[in-house]
Every structure is written in C-alpha cells, then in structure tokens.
Amino acid sequence: MIADAVYRPDSVEPSLAMIADAVYPPDSVEPSPDSVEEVPDSVVEVPDSVVEEPDVDEVVECPRCGTFHGSGVYGSACYQARRNTRMCTRCGLLHEDYDVPARFLYAMDKFDCEFFIPDIDKLVMRGKTIILPEQVVEKLEEKKNKEDEPKSSPQGGC
Numbered sequence: 001m002i003a004d005a006v007y008r009p010d011s012v013e014p015s016l017a018m019i020a021d022a023v024y025p026p027d028s029v030e031p032s033p034d035s036v037e038e039v040p041d042s043v044v045e046v047p048d049s050v051v052e053e054p055d056v057d058e059v060v061e062c063p064r065c066g067t068f069h070g071s072g073v074y075g076s077a078c079y080q081a082r083r084n085t086r087m088c089t090r091c092g093l094l095h096e097d098y099d100v101p102a103r104f105l106y107a108m109d110k111f112d113c114e115f116f117i118p119d120i121d122k123l124v125m126r127g128k129t130i131i132l133p134e135q136v137v138e139k140l141e142e143k144k145n146k147e148d149e150p151k152s153s154p155q156g157g158c
Contacts, residue, residue: 091117097128106140107147115139 059070067081087094091113098111108115116136117123124131132140
C-alpha cells in the first residue's frame, strides 16, 4: 500500500505498478458458493447464569462492639451501633458531642444534661444545637459573674 512506501535508506522506491495495484480494487469478485452457510431463523434463549441475591446485609453479633448489626464488623453500621449505645437515656443525646462546647463556652468539664436541659419535655433544638432555656442562661451568667469577680486579697501596708 501507499502507507508502506515510506522512505527508508535501505528500501527501494515503490514503482507505479505497485501503487496502481494498491489503489484500485479488482474488476470483479467471484463468490464461492461452498463458503456460504445458511443459519436458521430460530433464537435459542440462554438461561441466566447469575442468580440475583437481594441486597440484604446479614445481621451478626459484632465482636468489636458486642451489638447485633449488619454491613461488616468495621463498617458504618458498627460505628452507628457503638454510638447509639452511648446515648444518654435521659435526654437521648450523645454527651461527648457537647463536651467540647461546654468546656470552651461555659468552663465546665463535661456536658451535664441535668444542668443544661432541666426539663426534657421543653427541649428545643435546631439541628444538633441545643437552644438553652432562659433559666439555664441566667445560671450560666451568674456562674460567669462569680468567676469574674476579683478575689479580695489582703493588702499589706508599709
């Protein structure tokens, strides 16, 4: 073909006869009757070789957290199961989620739901944010004012 006629120092230039043979198709094509095979019109159905299983996780007792859950031992279900076992039975919150804000905002070591949420029935939240009742806000302000008061120190005179 023409593409094969790339210049190489050790090759011979293609002749016009070679180019003519490569470009023009033969004048006629004679079919060979022995090479044609007829295929029947029937369609054979092949049964599915893959059995579809429902996408259900097997619930097993987890050796890591000791609870029953699906989706593997170290998956998200294990994380959620362990998290749910640490929820407070009084308020339903995970106290460790509120320990850091209580420490930095109110100088308390840990979140105490009995202090911050005196009446569970009146708990108001926006997302995961607790809306504190007025009485709790007043207690926190009193605590802050007591800590801010300068301690009286005895002054020695000279």
